Amino acid sequence: MTKAKHLWLFPLAIALVVAFAGWWANLEVRRSIEQEIRDDLQTTLDANVTALEIWMKNQERIASAITEEPRLKAIALELLDRAEAVPTNRPSPVEIPRSAFASERLRERLAILGYNQAELVTTNFIVVAEPGRQRLRSSPMVAEELQPRFAELFARQEPILITPFKYDLGFGFGPRSPGGRRGGQ
Numbered sequence: 001m002t003k004a005k006h007l008w009l010f011p012l013a014i015a016l017v018v019a020f021a022g023w024w025a026n027l028e029v030r031r032s033i034e035q036e037i038r039d040d041l042q043t044t045l046d047a048n049v050t051a052l053e054i055w056m057k058n059q060e061r062i063a064s065a066i067t068e069e070p071r072l073k074a075i076a077l078e079l080l081d082r083a084e085a086v087p088t089n090r091p092s093p094v095e096i097p098r099s100a101f102a103s104e105r106l107r108e109r110l111a112i113l114g115y116n117q118a119e120l121v122t123t124n125f126i127v128v129a130e131p132g133r134q135r136l137r138s139s140p141m142v143a144e145e146l147q148p149r150f151a152e153l154f155a156r157q158e159p160i161l162i163t164p165f166k167y168d169l170g171f172g173f174g175p176r177s178p179g180g181r182r183g184g185q
Contacts, residue, residue: 060159062113067159076120076129083128123154 067073110118120129125142142150149162 056161059161063159079120079128080122083122121150125150
């Protein structure tokens with residue numbers, strides 16, 4: 001009878017060993033899968049960062065090539081000179097003859113390259129021409145939040161990437177101001 005009482009201990013011990021081995025194996029498989037996923041995600045991130053860096057460099061090269069085009073450069077310098085010559089009564093981008101800066105050739109090049117617009121900006125952050133722009137600006141100034149990026153551009157005198165942004169047109173559709181009201185109201 002004593003043997004029969006202790007007979008259940010052997011299967012219980014085997015069950016505990018099997019349960020522990022299963023738990024340990026599950027833990028190791030989970031760790032292995034997590035490490036594989038972590039490695040895959042890191043590889044994907046590294047590839048995306050590299051691709052983005054290549055894309056950014058290409059965009060900078062494209063911008064440099066467009067700005068060095070002799071005809072476009074001459075027109076841009078003329079417009080900048082005209083804007084600087086009348087500091088107190090500067091024309092808005094709408095008043096400047098769009099055909100001078102926004103020739104069909106430039107518009108076509110921008111469209112081929114995937115750009116809807118470009119801006120010609122003075123070092124005082126005044127936009128003097130905007131080919132391809134469909135809407136009117138509420139101000140001829142560069143958006144305040146972008147002025148540091150333009151200042152960097154002017155200081156470096158090399159192309160930099162300025163990310164897309166949404167203009168606050170002052171019609172109540174822009175970002176909310178700190179008082180809870182929409183921009184411009």
